[in-house]
Amino acid sequence: MEYSEVNVAFEILLEEVEVATNALQESGAELLRCGDFVGARDAIAEVEKLTDFRQRIKDLQVDWATLSSVKDRSKTSATRRPVDRRLSKGLRTPxxxxxxxxxxxxxxxGGSAAIAxxxxxxxxxxxxxxxxxxxxPLASDPRSIxxxxTAQWCRNTLVKEGLMRSDSRTGVWEISDRGMRELNRR
Known part of the structure; x- marks a missing residue:
């Protein structure tokens, strides 16, 4: 399998996990609105599991990217399998x-602002x-583009990396001191 095909596969897998997570979040919100607090708590637990699973996939994607020998072999391989056009069709921006x-x-x-x-x-x-x-729009939520x-998932990753603050007010994103330093280094 070519290096780029594996990256496409990672992106497709990440997107499917995001769709499942969004569906569970919606389900949990509806359960909460209906007063089913146990069901909502269970949905939150499942979302947390999926979020952890997604992070493991992201870690594997990074590991894969660092395997330069795999990249080099895939470029020179004489037995490449044909690229399945369906994998790349409509693939989202990573x-x-x-x-x-x-x-x-x-x-x-100014360092922080409303999400919108x-x-x-x-x-x-x-x-x-x-x-x-x-x-x-997302298949799971036609109101969401x-x-x-994807940008909101990126924000989640930036928070985990300490580049954005996790304690900002609800509905507000805020860069951290570390995030500012990271940006200034580039």
Whole structure:
């Protein structure tokens, strides 16, 4: 299997986990609205498991990217399997592509801002990079646009890495001191 095909597979897997997570979050919110607190708690536990699973996938993706010998062998392999066109058709922009635009947007907005403001700024920065698939609604929630969902997952990763604050007010994203230093180094 070619190196790039594995990356496509990782992105597809990450997207499917995100779809499942979003569906569980919606289900949990509905259970909460209906007063089924036990069911909502169970849904939250499942979301936490999926979030941990997603992080393990991201870690594996990073491990795969560091295997330079695999990259080199895949370029010279004489027995390549034909690329399945369905894998790349409509594939979303990877989460990592949103890292710098999110951090830059936060700096431009004074270090913190409402999610919608940050995402509007990110959209301006990502014009020309977002593909047709990114601009489509999610199957699990037709009100949510795919790239915005991916950017929100990226925010989650940035929080885990300490580049964004985890304790900012609800509905507000905030860059951390470490995030500012990271941005200044680039």
């Amino acid at each position: 989460e990592d592509a949103f890292r710098m635009p999110i951090l830059e947007a936060l700096i431009e907005l 403001e940050v995402l509007d700024k990110v959209e301006d920065k990502m014009k020309g990079k977002l593909n047709d698939h990114d601009l489509q 795919r790239w915005r969902n």
